[in-house]
Amino acid sequence: xxxxxxxxxxxxxxxxxxxxxxxxxxxxxxxxxxxxxxxxxxxxxxxxxxxxxxxxxxxxxxxxxxxxxxxxxxxxxxxxxxxxxxxxxxxxxxxxxxxxxxxxxxxxxxxxxxxxxxxxxxxxxxxxxxxxxxxxxxxxxxxx
Numbered sequence: 001x002x003x004x005x006x007x008x009x010x011x012x013x014x015x016x017x018x019x020x021x022x023x024x025x026x027x028x029x030x031x032x033x034x035x036x037x038x039x040x041x042x043x044x045x046x047x048x049x050x051x052x053x054x055x056x057x058x059x060x061x062x063x064x065x066x067x068x069x070x071x072x073x074x075x076x077x078x079x080x081x082x083x084x085x086x087x088x089x090x091x092x093x094x095x096x097x098x099x100x101x102x103x104x105x106x107x108x109x110x111x112x113x114x115x116x117x118x119x120x121x122x123x124x125x126x127x128x129x130x131x132x133x134x135x136x137x138x139x140x141x142x143x144x
Contacts (some may be wrong), residue, residue, distance in 0.1 A: 013080040016088045018044040019123040024073050034063045040117055040124040048131035088116040108132050
C-alpha cells in the first residue's frame with residue numbers, strides 16, 4: 001500500500017483526515033474542550049508501550065497533562081479507510097516537538113492508528129493504537 005497524499009483522498013477521506021489534524025491543532029493550542037467532545041464515551045485505546053489498554057478518562061488526562069506541551073507537529077497519512085460511511089480508520093505517522101516543565105524540547109516521532117465513528121455528521125474517536133518511536137532532547141533549558 002504505502003503513503004497516501006491528500007490529493008489521493010476522496011472527499012470523505014479528506015474530511016476525516018482534517019478531523020485528525022483538527023485534534024492535533026487543538027492539542028497544540030491547548031483547546032481541550034473540543035478534544036473532550038471528540039472522544040466517544042466508549043473509547044478504548046492502547047499505546048503499544050503500555051501493558052493494558054486505556055479508557056476515555058485516561059486518554060483525556062494524558063492529553064491535558066501539564067507536564068509536557070505540544071509545540072509543533074507534522075502528520076503523514078499512510079492509509080485512510082472508511083467503511084459504510086460510518087467507521088473510519090486512519091493510519092499515519094507523525095513528527096512532533098514537545099516542551100516539558102523544565103523547558104526542554106524533545107523531538108518525537110511515531111505512528112498511530114485511530115478509529116472513528118461517524119455520528120450526526122461528526123467523526124468521534126473510538127479507539128487508537130500506536131507508539132512513539134524515539135524521544136530526543138534537542139534544546140535543553142539552561143541551568144543558570
